[in-house]
Amino acid sequence: MIERRRTRVVKVGSLALGGANPIRVQSMTNTDTRNVAATVAQIRQLEETGCELVRVAVPDMEAAAKLGEIKRQIAIPLVADIHYNHKLALRALEEGVDKLRLNPGNIAKREHLEEIVRAARDRGVPIRVGVNSGSLPQEILAKYEGPTPEGLVEAALREIEILEANGFFEIVVSLKASEVLLMIEAYRLFAKERDYPLHLGVTEAGGGDAGIVKSALGIGTLLQEGLGDTIRVSLTGDPVREVEVAYEILKALGLRRRGVEIVSCPTCGRTLIDLERLAAEVRARLRGLTLPIKVALMGCPVNGLGEAGRADVGLVGSRGGGTLYLRGKMVKRVPEAEIVDELVALVLHYDEARS
Ligand code: SF4
Structure with a gap:
């Protein structure tokens, strides 16, 4: 029997994440978000497979403007994945998304990040601070001579401290790396720092057997230690497979039963x-x-x-x-x-x- 670490509960739309809530299964669409029909069709397939929250890429304003239309046609909470442009985050919030995912260091100006935080707080929308070993800020890479667990944690904490300084605590954290051992150690280190819910994932795990094995080892090791509140299995190809594999990992550890x-x-x-x-x-x-x-x-x-x-x-x-x-x-x-x-x-x- 796995004893889970008690984290803070964060509400993503109507879905509670963290604390004693079940470990939530999520995925990300691979359709063009501007194509509402294709994106909604894929999200519905994901819903049928048991996906509990879904993320979409928001590469430009045209995509951001479609988020409300997408949200109205789906049943699970919608997460907007934002990089670089704070205006995309503000528009996503206006469109009614349930959560934002921001990559530390990608929103370069502090005042822009603070603008997002204020707008998210006003709407009761949580933010995932999503660190990725492939896009760590340059100064952290230089300080640690490449991506290290300590570097990933520092990148997350830098952004979290800005959010906290603005009275914002509705935070979910991920520290993904394509190397399994790096990712495992980063999450372990972070768990000693804060009690925010953890989103687990091995990024760019690849496709086929190798991707499944990497995800199962990375995510599974941490889950077995009681860490993790939501998981995303990243596989090249149809995201429905990601949800199926996520449930297999959870079932194998006796953490959830479905199907x-x-x-x-x-x-x-x-x-x-x-x-x-x-x-x-x-x-x-x-x-x-x-x-x-x-x-x-x-x-x-x-x-x-x-x-x-x-x-x-x-x-x-x-x-x-x-x-x-x-x-x-x-x-x-x-x-x-x-x-x-x-x-x-x-x-x-x-x-x-x-x-
Ligand atoms: S259950 Fe029977 S057939 Fe299957 S592996 Fe065991 S011994 Fe072989």
């Missing part, structure tokens, strides 16, 4: 059915379910009986077919060609019975 958790054996020389194909079909057919259900798919009775018995729904392969289990009790034996249909029906029935 079907599939346990399937790795297969070996004893495997009696085509488990790889069956697992892929079952996964695809059960994708949209939100109620947490554990499904165990096992290739033979060796470990199968134990795993299938502990799952909500289980399958144990045998020659030419398999035996289905429901909460530890044997239901029936079915031929291999009928396994997927029968198992999916059992899961859907279980889902209905619990909802």
Whole structure:
């Protein structure tokens, strides 16, 4: 059981983040924000997958001007990602965004940052101070001879101190790096300094297996230590995948349960059915379910009986077919060609019975 560090609670629209609230899953669109229809369509897909807050890039005033239109068509809080131009942040606030993400050092003039802080405070909108190892201020890079955990923390604290000096405490912090160990150490160091909620992420993690492994290690290590209040898995490509992977990380650590958790054996020389194909079909057919259900798919009775018995729904392969289990009790034996249909029906029935 993981004991979480108690952080300050920050409200992002109607969503509470930090404290004892569940670890929130978030993502970022990769559509052109000026294209409202495409951006809203992607956000709705993310919502369906379980995304709880979504960030959009605001590269120019045309994009900033579309934020209100986007917000009116979505159900989850909207976060504006701002770099360089403080006027984009002010416009985003006017458009009603629920949170701003600012990169320390990117809003060069202190008075511009203070203007943003005043406007955010008036509207009750929190700010994420989002440090990134790839865009640390020059003087910090020079002082620490490159990106270091201490440099990331100092960059965050410099900006946070300006916010605090203006009576602003609705702050979320991220200290992302593409190197896993650097990112882990930066968050650990920061957690000793302030109790603001932490947004965890490994930036530019890449795509495919490498990106997933890096995110799982970086985010997972910190979560296991009790750190982290919201997570974003950064993967090259469709952001829906980011949300799916985020839930897998949280499920693996027992921090959140959502949708079907599939346990399937790795297969070996004893495997009696085509488990790889069956697992892929079952996964695809059960994708949209939100109620947490554990499904165990096992290739033979060796470990199968134990795993299938502990799952909500289980399958144990045998020659030419398999035996289905429901909460530890044997239901029936079915031929291999009928396994997927029968198992999916059992899961859907279980889902209905619990909802
Ligand atoms: S459950 Fe059976 S088939 Fe699957 S890996 Fe274990 S021994 Fe092999």
